[in-house]
Amino acid sequence: MTTDNSTPAAAPTNKHFVRQIIEADLAAGRNGGQVVTRFPPEPNGYLHIGHAKAICIDFGMAQEYGGRCHLRMDDTNPAKEEIEYINAIKEDVRWLGFDWGTHFYHASDFFGPMYAFAEALIQRGQAYVCAVPQDDWKDYRGVPTRPGKESPWRSRPAAESLDLFRRMKAGEFKEGELCLRAKIDMASPNIHLRDPVIYRILHAEHPHTGNTWCVYPMYDFAHPLEDAFEGVTHSLCSIEFEVHRPLYDWVIENLMAVRAAGKFDSAGWFTEAIAGYQGPQQNEFARLDLTYTVMSKRKLLELVQDRLVSGWDDPRMPTLCGLRRRGYTPFAIRNFVETVGVTKFNSLTEVALLEHCLREDLNKLALRRMAVLKPLKVTIENASELPATVEAQNNPEDPAAGTRQIPLSRELLIESDDFMEVPPPKYFRLTPGGSVRIRNAGFLTCTSVEKDAAGAVTNVICRWSPQTTALKVKGTIHWVSAPHAKQVAVRLYDRLFTVPEPDGQEQDFKTFLNPQSLEQVTAYAEPAVAAAQPGDKVQFERVAYFIADAYDSQPGAPVFNRTVTLKDTWAKPQPAKK
C-alpha cells in the first residue's frame, strides 16, 4: 500500500488573468524581471481547502515563472494569534507540496522598520495621533454615501504627534486612548481612505515579539510594508481586499517616496532586495467556495467546539489536516485548484469536481484489496475442488504493484447486496440458480439457500467452477474467505451537510448537518489488509477508496477511513433499497 505523495505539479491548463498580468510585467521588465510572491496566513486557525487555492496560486506562480514564494505569518494582532498554529500551517503547506526555502518570515520581523516608517509619515505630515474614541469615530468616518468629517486632531503639529506616538510606544497610554491615523481624505468615496487607523495600542504579549511592543500596526498599513520589505513583486490576495488596494498603493507610494528622499536610514529594510525593485502590486482573485461545505473559520471552529466533529482534523472537515486524514492526496488538491481556475467571479464549485480529481489520482496509486462490509455467508458444495489460494493483481492500473495470494475456503463471505432472491431486471450479481464470477477466483452458481425464521437468507449454497470454465456471466463480485477474514474497523464518511449551500440559508448552518456523515462498521477483509500501515491508501474493490487512519491504527489492526466511494452507476437508478 502506498503513502506516496511525491506527485508532479498540476500542469497549467489555462492562461488566467494572474498569469497574464505576470507575463505582461515580465515582458515590460518590471521589477527587474523577477517574480516574488507570498502566502501570508494569520496564525489564528487551521488551513482549509480555500487556503489551498491561495497556496497553489501563490507558490504556483512563483514556481512557473522562476521566482520564489515566501511563507509569512501575518501576526500583527497579538490578541488573536497563537504560536501553536504556526507549525500546523507549515506542515500543511509542505504537505501540499510547496517549499519556501529559507524565506520564512513573520510580519512581526518588520515591526522596527514599520514603526520607523510611521514616524517618517508623521514627520511628512501624513499621519497624526488621534484621540477620538473608537465609538465616536463612526460619526467622523461617515457612511459610504456621505463624506466624513475631519478629526479635531488632524491638524495637530507633527512634533506633537511624534511625541505622542513615541509615548504610545513607551506604554504611557491605555488601549484605545490614542491611535495613529494616516491623513488621507475624509471625503473619499472609499471608506478605507478616510484617515484609517494605522497603529493601535495593545497591551498584549505577542507570541513572537513578546513584550517588546505595545503599539501594533493595522493590516492595511503593515501588509504592503511586509511585501515591500521582503521584495515581493506580486501580492496576490482574495477579492474582498480589492477595495483596500488604493490604501495599499498609498502606503507603497509613500514608502518609495520616503526612501527616495533619504529621510532616514533604510538599510536592512529590503531583506531580499532585488535589482530594479519597483515595489509590490496587489491583485485579487475570487475565493474558493464548495458545495456541501462551510468554509469560514468561525463556522469550522463552531463545529469543533460544539463537538459536532472530532476535531480540526476530523476526516469530514475541509481543513487540510482533515482532508489529509480522510485520504486526499496533495496532487488531487493541486489538480483541483488548477482545474477550477482563477477569476474574479464569485463562484460555487461542486464537490463532485474535487472528488473526481481525487479518484483520478487514487485510481493510479491505491492498491486493490477485497473487503466485505455487510457479509452474507456462502457455502461451497464442492469445496474439495478449491485451490488453497488464488493470485490477484495489486493494482490493475499499475502492473509494477505486483500480485498477492488470497486464501480460499469452503466458506466465503460476500456482500449482502450481491445476492438477491428476487432480482430486479439487469441485476448482474448472484441469484438462485444463477452464476457470477468471484473476483480472481472462478465462478459461483447458487444451488439453494438457507433462511432464518424471519425468512432472511442466512446461507447461500453454491457450486464453484474454476476460472477456465466457459461460463458467460455479466457480473463479478468481491468476497473473502470466512475463516481467513480479518475484522477491521471501518468508518464510512459521507458529506457533512445535506444541502449544497449550508451557508446562506435562513436556518443555522448546523441544521443541515448530515446525521449519516459517519457510520462505523466492522468489515471482513482479506489477510493482506491487516498489514496496512497508517496512511496507506487502498481500494476495497467495488466499494470505495480507504486510508488506514494515521492515529487510530494499531500494528496489525488498521482502522480505515472511507476516502471516497467508487462511482456507482448501478445503485443510483435503483429505488431506495432497504
Added chain:
RNA sequence: UGCCGGAUGGUGUAACGGUAGCACAACAGACUCUGAAUCUGUUUGUCUAGGUUCAAAUCCUAGUCCGGCAACCA
C-alpha cells in the same frame, strides 16, 4: 439610492472583433474478471435592450442581477 468588482450550459472555466471550446455533472452506448477505470456519443450556454461593425461573448450606451466595502480584525 456612494464606491469597487463581476455576469458564458446544471457547475467551474476558455475564446482578447472572425466556426462559442474544455472539464465536471447528467444521459446513452461500447468495452470490462471492479456495474470502477477506459472509450464513443448526446442534452444544455454568451444577463437584458439598444448601438458601432462585413462580422460582437468580446467594443460603446443604458438597464438588470450578484458579490464586496462603513473593526483601533486579517
